[in-house]
Amino acid sequence: MIKNMKFQAHRFSTAPMMDWTDRHCRSLHRVLSSQALLYTEMVTSGAVVHGDRDKLLGYDPGQHPVALQLGGSDPVELAQAARIAEDFGYDEVNLNVGCPSDRVQSGRFGACLMREPDLVAECMAAIKDAVQVPATVKCRIGVDDQDPEDSLFTLVDRCAAAGIETFVVHARKAWLQGLSPKENRDIPPLDYDLVYRLKRERPGLTIAINGGVPSVDAALEHLAKGVDGVMLGRAAYHEAGLLGQVDRRVFGLDVDDVDSFQAVERYKPYLARELAAGTHLAAMSRHMLGLFHGLPGARAWRRILTVEGVKAGAGLDVVDRALEAVRVALASREERSVPAAE
Template sequence: MTPSAETTLEAARLSVAPMMDWTDRHCRFFHRQLTARTLLYTEMVTAPALVRGGATHLLEFNAAEHPVAVQLGGSEPQELAEAARMAEAAGYAEVNLNIGCPSDRVKSGCFGAVLMKSPGLVADCLTAMREAVSVPVTAKCRIGVDEQEPREVLPAFLAMIERTGVTRVTIHARKAWLQGLSPKENREVPPLDYPLVHQMRAEFPGLHISINGGISSLEEAQEHLGTGVDGVMIGRAAYHDPGLLLFADEQVFGEAPSGKTRRDVVDAMRPYIAAHLEAGGKLAQITRHMLGLFQGRPGARAWRRILSEQAHREDAGLEVLERALDALPETSLAA
């Protein structure tokens, strides 16, 4: 059953960012074993791939992943509308438009961060998407691109978004430089401007604004929430140290402590992994997302090494997971 818009809105208090090659359906299922409340996002799925290419397999997900949102990439309003309809039919609880990715792939397709230079086109895209579906349509953008002055551009951009009827925006608090910086550098080199995003929340009380970029812990997330922003999106930190999500429901959503351990999480993954292997899948397709589960704990290096070296073998099965667990001291498994 698809969650209600209210449930998705509540979940957006904390979300895991859409990350290409990382937040696939196996990653999201794994993250859901760590947190029941956090909003999860797909990798960016391009509208042309769905509408023209018929690549509906890109929308596959497990109902246990809910609340889960799909992020679409594109710049043709009617094509995005059709892709949004397909995503809603597939059961997604939210459809998000990518206006923030700076990679060469999205620049060549005229979508992602480059769209911040075409606010009228973005308005057309968001309007078409909203008219096509009943689930929430949201946007994820940067504070600006290239030579744009964020303090001038961002308020005008958010005002445009608000006029379309879209009420939820996630802002990556960095500029994107479309020439001269690689996608990796665009995640690290441009300076963060958190105060500007905090200011936008005050200036646009009708918008639900989440902040993204460089946030590496739940403590930092809580600090941002304390400034008045409505939500926090965590990216690479949640992927490389997924154990932090184990405490999200308690620390961010106010739930009672679950008592769940990292061993419990691994145990919860066993049936899912077994079914994937039975269907002809490979162990590494799932365990590559689990490498950081014991980050910072005794035995973490051995856990990563065993999974990295052995899960890629053609005949690798659950026994590899067992060997990796055996390399961990009980103190790491019990917390």
């Protein structure tokens, strides 16, 4: 699986998103797509080495292929964390060179490392030497007043010289002063052409593109431009149902799409296991709110899960009531669309 993963799983992946892509979210995304590469939230190397590993790194084995994203800039500590990740069964270790938050900057990791390509290459060499699974980089095209053509190509070339083959590029600069992390996801202009050029001029590398990709249609357009893969972030979370098209449309499998009703039914066994283990329904149902985006009943679905899902003892019956509300709304729309008999 590891060898094939370089060429296939990176074709479509879901982005690492703090507070969103936790283990419950990833299990939901997996029932929608059997092929997409799923990323964890970023975890600092120090937390992995010194913290509660089971809590930080534990996940359902059905999530494979799944990648751990690390934050850090100490090569020795990153190598330790990577070995721990491999022992936990992760299929890839990814280094965050793109997060622009103040906390990340103060810790000398994330997007600010775009200014230190030699250090990033040293970190990646340490990770690569420590594990057998792929070591990859997720980066921006630059920060602040950097020239993106110089900063991106320099970072990639230094890491490639250290033996790194796979890069996920968020096609925006990060402005470390003056913009919030949220603004950094929207305000800096996208430069997709620079990422396409990176792939053309470094054809031996695996290059995936990220940033502002709203749909599977848009992902396919990027792939047609020659990049090896596309990573979806907020769209994959807020409109999770679109992931049900990925196996057929992106990976070319001869399968039916997974609709949102099927996804809920496939997710229920996981919900039941976690509820029995003491996990609160709201910790899982919050990731389901976008499943019926744009459909009749979506508002009722969100309201029932949000209001009733947080109550003590909330269980699968809450999910069933929310599903029924969607079914009723859909049936009502269909009835209204049927022409009256003459």
